[in-house]
Amino acid sequence: MRSLRSTAVCTLLFVGLLGAAFAQHVKTDFDHQANFSQYKTYSWQQITPANSLWDARIKSAVDAQLAAKGWTQVDSGGDVAIVAIKTTQTQRNLETFYDGMGGGWRWRGFGGMGEATTTEQDYKEGTLVVDLYDAKNKQLIWRGSAEDTLSDKEAKNEKNLDKGVAKMFKGFPPGSAKG
Numbered sequence: 001m002r003s004l005r006s007t008a009v010c011t012l013l014f015v016g017l018l019g020a021a022f023a024q025h026v027k028t029d030f031d032h033q034a035n036f037s038q039y040k041t042y043s044w045q046q047i048t049p050a051n052s053l054w055d056a057r058i059k060s061a062v063d064a065q066l067a068a069k070g071w072t073q074v075d076s077g078g079d080v081a082i083v084a085i086k087t088t089q090t091q092r093n094l095e096t097f098y099d100g101m102g103g104g105w106r107w108r109g110f111g112g113m114g115e116a117t118t119t120e121q122d123y124k125e126g127t128l129v130v131d132l133y134d135a136k137n138k139q140l141i142w143r144g145s146a147e148d149t150l151s152d153k154e155a156k157n158e159k160n161l162d163k164g165v166a167k168m169f170k171g172f173p174p175g176s177a178k179g
Helices: 002-021 052-068 154-168
Strands: 025-030 041-048 080-098 116-134 140-150
Touching: 025 154, 041 052, 052 080, 052 154, 116 154, 140 154
Parallel strands: 041 080
Antiparallel strands: 025 140, 080 116, 116 140
């Protein structure tokens, strides 16, 4: 019974760590001298690298967040210029599983009768960086970034994008009472 209980605890711990490993990492920073109350409009400058499907998704996600904050998009000449940069890179993960008959190290370094199998798993990790510049003086006033593991399923990636952008703009504009 004790063995079953410790196995259940280890499984729950592993699932919790796995969830934390794949959770989105969102960071923001801003110019502490910028007066965000003066900004009401914005214009898109570019999304790099260009991909028309994801450009529209990124713009839509950011537009929704800024509209919720009372900002208005204009075709050109906005108070703020927005630049978005997206990247993807392949990460490699090695996982070792034991068959339950031993494996691993025991007293004096001797293992049991089991076998260990190591598998290699590649996954894509994507990063989105959104920069807001004061359009008059061309100074960076705010930066948000979101990293997440990308799925083979486009719908899941779209949900992750929306969730990441929402987290990114949660405390925007800096100093606002709303969070």
